[in-house]
Amino acid sequence: xxxxHIGIATPRIDEALKFWRDALGLQVVDVEEVAEQxxxxxxxxxxxxxVELLEPTSEASPIAKFLAKRGAGxxxxxxxxxxxxxxxxxxxxQGARLIDESPRVGAGGCLVAFVHxxxxxxxxxxxxEHTAAPAEHQIS
Ligand code: CO
Numbered sequence: 001x002x003x004x005h006i007g008i009a010t011p012r013i014d015e016a017l018k019f020w021r022d023a024l025g026l027q028v029v030d031v032e033e034v035a036e037q038x039x040x041x042x043x044x045x046x047x048x049x050x051v052e053l054l055e056p057t058s059e060a061s062p063i064a065k066f067l068a069k070r071g072a073g074x075x076x077x078x079x080x081x082x083x084x085x086x087x088x089x090x091x092x093x094q095g096a097r098l099i100d101e102s103p104r105v106g107a108g109g110c111l112v113a114f115v116h117x118x119x120x121x122x123x124x125x126x127x128x129e130h131t132a133a134p135a136e137h138q139i140s
Contacts, residue, residue, distance in 0.1 A: 001079050001080065001081055001082075002048070002049070002079065002080050003049040003077065003078070003079060003080075004049060004050070004078040004079055004080040004126075004128045005043075005049055005050040005051065005052045005078045005128075006049065006050075006051055006052065006074060006076075006077055006078070007052045007054055007074070007075040007076040007077070007078065007126070008051060008052065008053050008054065008072075008073065008074055008075060009054050009056075009063050009066050009067055009070075009072055009073060009074075009075040010053050010054065010055055010067075010072050011055065011056075011067055011072060012055060013031070013040060013042045013053050013055040016042075016053050016055075016072075017042065017053070020044055020051055020053065021044065026044040026045070026046060026051065027044060027045065028042050028043065028044055029043050029044070029045060029050075030042070030043040031043075033057060035057075037061065037062070038056055038057050038058040038060055038061030038062070038063070038064070039054050039055060039056060039057060039061055039063050040054075040055045040057055041053065041054055041055075042055075052078075054075060063075065075124065076114070076123075076124040076125065076126050077123060077124075077125055077126070078112075078125075078126035078127070078128050079125065079126070079127060079128070080128050080129070080130065081127050081128070081129055082129070083129065084103045084111045084112075084113055084127050084128070084129035085102070085103065087127055088100075088101065088102065088103070088113055088127070091115060091119070096115060096116075096119035096120075097115075097116040097118050097119045098113070098114070098115055098116060098119070099113070099114035099115065099116050100112075100113035100114050101113075103127075103129065110128055110129060110130050110131055111128070111129040111131060112126055112127065112128050112129075113126070113127045114126050114127075115127065
């Protein structure tokens, strides 16, 4: 298990890039809009893990709701697992509250599922399993 990415909610990616790219010096490797999730996403690798900047594209977006309630900041932490279904089963057996009881297919073919923050001490946790399919855009 390893850190896959850290999701950071921001009202405007362009503004956030003034720090993460221009001041800190990270490189943007991908910017993509994910319509069904109502977000625009920018990926900035920090070694192997990435910073994932999340900007809402609609008021219905979970990121818009998060920003309204909590303001900009860390939205979730994603860990990469080898077998997401086994991890979900294990968590269910342990009584952990899940948002996704079965994995969803993210862009690029990776499988993702969210664990409720109440199970993880207030941290929204995303599980990611990379699949064999080549993943050009891994949005999760
Ligand atoms: Co994510």
